[in-house]
Amino acid sequence: MVEKLRKIYLRFFPSTSPDVVGYKLYYARSGADGAPSQLTMDSPFFDLGKPVPGTDNKISIDIATIPALTQEEDVKWDLGIAAVDDDGHESMEVLRNVPLDLIAPAAPTGLEVVRL
Amino acid sequence: MIKKLLDWLKALFVVLLILGSMTPLQSRALALDFEGHEYWIYTGESKTVEWDTVTGATKYLYKVVQLETNLVYKQGEVTSNQFVVRFDRFGHFRVEVASSDGVLASPYILSTDKAYAVVNGVGMGWVIYARVAPPSSPNVGPQ
Numbered sequence: 670m671v672e673k674l675r676k677i678y679l680r681f682f683p684s685t686s687p688d689v690v691g692y693k694l695y696y697a698r699s700g701a702d703g704a705p706s707q708l709t710m711d712s713p714f715f716d717l718g719k720p721v722p723g724t725d726n727k728i729s730i731d732i733a734t735i736p737a738l739t740q741e742e743d744v745k746w747d748l749g750i751a752a753v754d755d756d757g758h759e760s761m762e763v764l765r766n767v768p769l770d771l772i773a774p775a776a777p778t779g780l781e782v783v784r785l
Numbered sequence: 786m787i788k789k790l791l792d793w794l795k796a797l798f799v800v801l802l803i804l805g806s807m808t809p810l811q812s813r814a815l816a817l818d819f820e821g822h823e824y825w826i827y828t829g830e831s832k833t834v835e836w837d838t839v840t841g842a843t844k845y846l847y848k849v850v851q852l853e854t855n856l857v858y859k860q861g862e863v864t865s866n867q868f869v870v871r872f873d874r875f876g877h878f879r880v881e882v883a884s885s886d887g888v889l890a891s892p893y894i895l896s897t898d899k900a901y902a903v904v905n906g907v908g909m910g911w912v913i914y915a916r917v918a919p920p921s922s923p924n925v926g927p928q
Contacts, residue, residue, distance in 0.1 A: 681923035686828040687873050692920065732925065750920045754828065758875040760917035767925050 677769065679730040683722055684752035684760065692717040692728070693759070695749035696738060699766045706765055708747040713737065717750075732769060742772045819852065819877075819897055821910030827918035828872055834880050834896075835867035842884035848893065852877040852912065872915035879912050 679694070694715045697708040715735050720728045733739055738746060745768050751761040826832060836845070847868055848860040853876050861868070862885075872878065881893040894901040897910040904911050 676927060677925060679925050681920040684918040684920055686918040688828060689917065750923050752917050752920055754875055754917045756875060758917050760919040762919040762921060762923055764923050
């Protein structure tokens with residue numbers, strides 16, 4: 670069986686600091702509307718490395734490469750994209766209430782040839 | 786000559802020129818045993834520091850010291866009463882300035898010393914906080 674998932678990308682402009690050596694993507698489930706975010710720098714994160722920006726100077730990350738965000742349906746996430754310098758200091762920009770549903774529907778069953 | 790240098794010192798004030806759109810944060814105590822004013826900036830950006838001219842001085846010596854490590858980050862000398870410093874490192878920094886007649890130099894005065902430092906016309910110590918610039922304009926969607 671083969672699945673075809675729609676492509677969803679996280680995109681951002683890189684940090685302007687000269688000593689940035691990479692980026693981290695922090696994530697936490699969004700709370701109810703209006704509730705404070707649970708996202709902190711103690712939240713789980715995915716190390717994005719130091720991707721090369723595209724011709725528009727934006728970094729583009731395929732969300733499907735981050736399994737923690739793609740294994741549940743109908744979840745909204747708070748995402749924090751942090752720049753990390755060569756001493757480990759970080760600075761974060763936050764996106765809230767991002768809906769990510771990359772679960773493909775179940776495949777059809779009972780496939781047969783029917784004589785008309 | 787020493788008396789003359791001390792007279793210079795009394796007249797020396799350090800003032801931070803705020804260039805561009807950077808806005809100083811509210812004064813607050815730092816976790817660095819310093820109470821005064823904190824200007825913030827992103828690493829990779831520059832600030833201009835200025836002080837009152839001193840009669841008889843032919844040049845000024847300056848140092849930029851990172852408070853977390855107490856190490857001199859940059860130092861140099863200028864003939865004018867200001868210099869531009871670019872912050873490529875994260876941290877809190879104080880500025881130190883001394884005047885010189887080419888032979889003798891005054892003691893360094895510190896930007897953290899409210900007796901010599903000025904913020905918006907008021908005697909107050911200050912530091913510059915250089916932070917890592919965050920990524921900008923994040924969004925999630927199709928390519």
